[in-house]
Amino acid sequence: MSTEYTELEILYSCSFWTNDGRSPQEAISQFVNVLDDCYESNKKSIACTENVNYGGQFYDIWGKDLEKSEQIFIFIHGGYWQEGEKKYATSMVKALTDHGIPVICLGYDLATIKPLDLVIEQVAIGLRFIAQKYSSANFTISGHSAGAHLAVKAICQLEDTTRFNKLALFSGVYQLEELPNTYIGKGINLTEEMSKKTSVTAEELKSKFFGQILILYGEFDSPKLKQQSEDLYGQIENLGNFKCQKMMIPNEDHFTSIENLRDSNSNVSKKLLKFLLEP
C-alpha cells in the first residue's frame, strides 16, 4: 500500500479494495478493458444513437422502438466526478435491451471544469430533456459510485418526478463532508461548503421522490462506501413510507459488480432485472 495516501484516503479509494487481491492498478485496468470490450461488442449487435446533445453534453441511447418504450433505463458513470466517460457505462446494455428496456448512458461535464453543484444541475437538465423527448416512458435512474450520487442529487432538483419511478444505486458515495482534504476532493476543488451542499439527505430525497429504491454494494467494496450505502438505507428506512431495498452482492468489489452486469446470469444482473421487471 502506498504511503502517499492518508488512512482516510485509502478508506475511500475504491481500487484499494478488491475481491481477489489484485492491485489498484490491476483493478482499474481490468475495469477499463472489460468495459471497453463491452462497448465494442455492444456496438456490433445493438442499435445505438450516439452523442445526442443536451445541455452542453451528450448521451448515447441503446435499443429499439424508443418512442414506444414504456420503460427506459438511464445510467450515470462513476469516477469520483473527475474521471470516466459514458463509454465505460454500457455493461448492462445487452441484458436490458434483451428484455426490451432501452438504455441511456448519460455523459456529463467532469467537476474538474465546473463546480459540482453545476454538474448536478447539468444532469438534472439531461433528465428533463429525456423525459420530454421520450414522452411515453417511465424511467429508472441508475448510477455507479459518484454516478449514484449524481442520480440522487439530480432527481432532487426536478420539479416533477412522476415518471422517474425507480432508482438503482450501485456502490454510491452520498456524504461528501470528509472529502475536501483528500486527493479526491482536491481533484475537483471541493470546498467544505460545496461538500455540505452536495451531500445527500434522506429528507430531500423523500420530499422529491416517490418511487422504489434499490441500494447495492459489493461485499469487497471500500469500507467507507459500504458504510455510506448502509447509512443511506438506514435513514430512508427510518422515514417510513419508502419502498427501499438493499443488497450486499457477495464476492463482488467496486468494479466487478459493474463488470458482471455483462453476464445476464450474474447475481447482480438478476437482482437488477428483477427490480426493473417487477411492477
Ligand SMILES: N[C@@H](CC(=O)c1ccccc1NC=O)C(=O)O
Ligand atoms: N481513483 C479512484 C477511481 C475510482 O474510484 C473510480 C473509478 C472508476 C469508476 C468509479 C470510481 N469510483 C467512484 O466514482 C480509485 O482508484 O479508487
